Amino acid sequence: MPKNSAVARVGRDAISETLGREIVDGALSPGTVLTLESLQQRFGVSRTVARDSVKVLESHGLLYSKRRVGLVVTGTEHWSVFAPAVIAWRLASRHARTAFIELTQLRIAVETEAVAMAALRRTEDQARRLLDLAASMRRLGETEEVEEFMRADVAFHRLLLAAGANSMFAALAEVVTEVLTGRAQHGLMPTRPMPEALDAHEGVARAIADQDPEAARRQMEILVDEVRSALEQ
Amino acid sequence: MPKNSAVARVGRDAISETLGREIVDGALSPGTVLTLESLQQRFGVSRTVARDSVKVLESHGLLYSKRRVGLVVTGTEHWSVFAPAVIAWRLASRHARTAFIELTQLRIAVETEAVAMAALRRTEDQARRLLDLAASMRRLGETEEVEEFMRADVAFHRLLLAAGANSMFAALAEVVTEVLTGRAQHGLMPTRPMPEALDAHEGVARAIADQDPEAARRQMEILVDEVRSALEQ
DNA sequence: TATAGCCAAAGGTGTCATGTTTGCACCATC
DNA sequence: GATGGTGCAAACATGACACCTTTGGCTATA
Structure with a gap:
């Protein structure tokens, strides 16, 4: 049995990865239209x-x-655009920018609602x-420790989603992380965080601690408006 | 070769369906922990x-x-809660109520953002x-043709998402349909649509036609607040 | 005697090759 | 045009290895 054929052998995951x-x-x-046969040929694997x-x-x-017929490739409207794998593929494709904008809009939508939920449901510890994280962000933002700042920012938003007590919101943690870390590459973030943003983060945290959903929503609205306006152009 | 064994044979889809x-x-x-062997036994199918x-x-x-080891069942936090199949399974499970509430919150979050986008991006035809649909809803609501009313309601909200020009929003069309048609079963809908809701639907449609995102958002806020308050208790 | 460390066997999935069955698109024929 | 045959490609079945990793027993050592 040939351990290595002429064709480069490749693992199962790598195949769906490549095709995806x-x-x-x-x-x-x-x-x-593809056929199983063609995939076997191309990747040098068995039918299984x-x-x-x-x-x-x-x-x-x-x-x-x-x-x-065979394997028929479908269009966007049939894809599971929420599947982490699909998200990753879109972000690595030539349509990365579109994907990124759409993800950002989704983040905006969900976070605005999540803060209000969080204000009602948060635990003491979460509050x-x-x-703490909002305070860290201010400190790191002012000293321009961008790497550390982003880490705190991500942690803040992930915690927000978790505190919303909704498994569908929570499932978007990866998306939010992706969006926040990707902002730099897409030129959607000021190199230095704006003071208003820092204020708003603190405002959100405080409103959640105070269990005031309306205030939380208002503060988040400020944060989000900034992102929205960056999205135009 | 036995065409029919003692065990009830069952198709591939039915198996993942049942296990899901x-x-x-x-x-x-x-x-x-399951094993492939146990599944073969239970469903009377081959390993393939x-x-x-x-x-x-x-x-x-x-x-x-x-x-x-075998096939290890995971917990909620690992599930693709946005996959249509998973959503359907959750809604058919003993946790249907939780799932329904979470989906409703998601709908609220996304629609609020989608209307604003729709106001900017809608085509003439969509407007x-x-x-039209808002007008139909008023008519059908007042004459209490509940079946037809719901159909128009669903169409209205689906169109809204489509007009948002965001494939991730659009992908939630099924979710919204599910939530709207499921409201009745979960006692989250007045038997007769409230006049404020009818006004708000018209308001949303008009704001979108006027390409006024802020107004659209405000009108949607009214709609959504009603749902939010129904969600409490 | 108790404990740490090692090794070999067992038991599961991963992969492969091959054969059989089934649905269905296409085409020739009526 | 209906209609029936034909061949293609996936669906399904089977059996055989390869490979990994857990487990438990064995041995050496304190």
Whole structure:
């Protein structure tokens, strides 16, 4: 049994990974038909592995398989755009900018609601940690320790989502992290955090500690408006 | 070769369907270990089919497979709670109420943002159809044609999401449909639509037609506040 | 005697090759 | 146009290894 054939052998994950990327990127356009056979050839794997890879792509809606036809690549409207894998592929594709903007809008929508929920449901511990993080952000922002600042920022927003006591909000933690860390690359963040933003973060934390959902929402609105305006252009 | 064994044979989809339900419902609690062999036994299928089913559950994060151990069921925090299949399973589980509330909160969050986007991006046609639907809703609401009213309501909200020009918002169309049609079962809807709600729907449609994002947001806020208060208790 | 460390066997998934069945698109024929 | 045959490609089945990792027993040592 040949341990290595002429074709580069490649693991199961790598196959769905590669194909996922290609579909999301548009290299494989909707309507394109593949066959298991062609995948076996291309990646030098057995039918089992090819089938496995197809299964995961299918469960993400990137293609569907049809007897007598093959594997049909589908368009955006059928994709599971919330699946972490799909998000990652979109962000690595030529449509990264669009994906990033959409994710940012989603973040804005969810966080605005999450703060209000958090104000009602937060634990004592969560309230304290939010205040701490907001304080850290001010300190790190003023001394321009950007790396550390971003870490605190991410922690703050993740905690916010967790405190919202909604598993669907919480599931977006990765998205928020991605958006916050990606802002720099997309030129959507001032190199130095604006004082208003720092105030607003503290305001949000305080409102949540005070269990005042309306105030929390107002403070978050300030934060978010900044992002919205950065999004225009 | 036995065409029919003693065990009831069952298709691939039905297996992941059944297991998905059981995991989400809690009948199979996190940490539970299954084996491919046990699935083959239970459903009377070959290893190929068992593996296929496991692949889709795995891609939704409901379990993971580990050599020498088996198939380990995971907890909520690992599930793809945005996957349509998972949403459906949750809504059919004993935790339906929680799931429903979480989905409603998500809908509120996204729609509030979507209207503003829609006001900026809507096409002429979309604007007209929104106005039409709002008018229909008033008519059907006042004559208490509940069935038809709900259909128009769903169409209105789906169109709203589509007009937001964000594929992640648009992907939530099914969720919104589910939430709107499910409201009745969960006692979250007045049998007769409130006049304020009808006004607000018209207000939203008009604001979008006028390309006034702030007004659209304000009107949607009215709609949404009603739902929020229904959610308390 | 108790404990730490090591090794070998067992038991599970991962992968492969091959064969059989089934649905269905296409085409020739009526 | 209906309609039936034909071949294609996926769906499903089976059996055989390869490979990893857990477990438990064995041995050496304190």
